[in-house]
Amino acid sequence: KANAVTKIDRIEAIIVDVPTVRGHVLSMTTMLTQSVVLVRIRFSDGSEGLGEGASIGGLSYGPESVESVKLAIDTYIAPALIGMDADGIAAASAHMEKAVKGNPIARAAVECALWDGLGRRTGLSVAQLFGGRVHDRLPVAWTLASGNSQTDIDEAERMLDARRHRDFKLKIGKRGVKQDIAHVAAIAAAVGDRGTIRVDVNQAWSLTEARYGARGLQEIGCILIEQPVSRDKLTALKSLTDGYEIAIMADEVLQGPADAMRVAANRSADVFAVKVCQSGGLKPASDVVAIARAAGIDLYGGTMLESGLGTAAAIQLFATVPEWQFGTEMFGPLLLKDEILATPLEYKDFSVTVPQGPGIGVSLDDDKVSFYRRDRTVTVKA
Ligand code: MUC
Ligand code: MG
Known part of the structure; x- marks a missing residue:
């Protein structure tokens, strides 16, 4: 028919x-x-x-x-x-x-x-369904989060040598603010002009800690703080955004376009970490992007540490957005010990290549999926 x-x-x-x-x-x-x-x-x-x-x-x-x-x-x-x-x-x-x-x-x-x-x-590729790509490649940051400053510095050196990453996001907020600033300062000094340093606090700070942290981090050349305070504390987020030069980025607070509107309405953040999963899908994530662009809020392509599949889906959308002022962190598959895509995404020259081909542009390695699925049935020979 x-x-x-x-x-x-x-x-x-x-x-x-x-x-x-x-x-x-x-x-x-x-x-x-x-x-x-x-x-x-x-x-x-x-x-x-x-x-x-x-x-x-x-x-x-x-x-x-x-x-x-x-x-x-x-x-x-x-x-x-x-x-x-x-x-x-x-x-x-x-x-x-x-x-x-x-x-x-x-x-x-x-x-x-x-x-x-x-x-x-x-x-058609998902990028084409969203209006067509304006980028063939996107810059990709790496997260240093071994828990040890020297291990992180060694890892950063390896990433710089391999030309895999030059923008580094440091996970902090577990230790005291003073210790964290010293940790970030050590890594920032080692990386120098070869790259950029940002931090993600994952909501761990009170406003008082965050003020102290913002002052200390901007003095050592860190360029951005991601979600310093609890996602419920929008007024605190705004006071940090207004009070310091260092960029303040919203992550956990953004659970879709309505939250993006709330944050944008009071300009409670300088930057949005746009996450496809957290936004509720590709279309709502593209709405979050639209709200940021209309409000003059900068953009960062965020990850939920998806495997190659979810990472590729986000890359398809992100490729259609003219400007990612703070780049992206589409490194999810690189944090995993094994690859579950039939053909891995291409990472080189500090960036990832937007996959070609219809849809998301990738396919799964079915054997790997069978191996790593939680409910896998193991057949043991008698
Ligand atoms: C987060 O909060 O942004 C993204 C990169 C990473 O290392 O962790 C995530 C979560
Ligand atoms: Mg985050």
């Missing part, structure tokens, strides 16, 4: 656990493994779409975990979407928002898979 509508037939959500290359020490937890949810949608014409939802450190980073993401998809999102028009992403997203409040990471994983499916069916 020429005009038969392609429908959403089946939505599968798989939790995979992949060890990290080293312990990733954050203010709230230390990650030894990254867990993500891979989503595969099968459509009635035989086509497929892939998406990914990730968070960081179980429930220590934010209100969703991979377990809650899988539950929301299996129990609420899949039944609501099965049978809907595969190409009607706006309708499916509206339906999903009606069926599931909050849970942006779960919604994002499914929405990404719908865009991937549409791209594969039409032969």
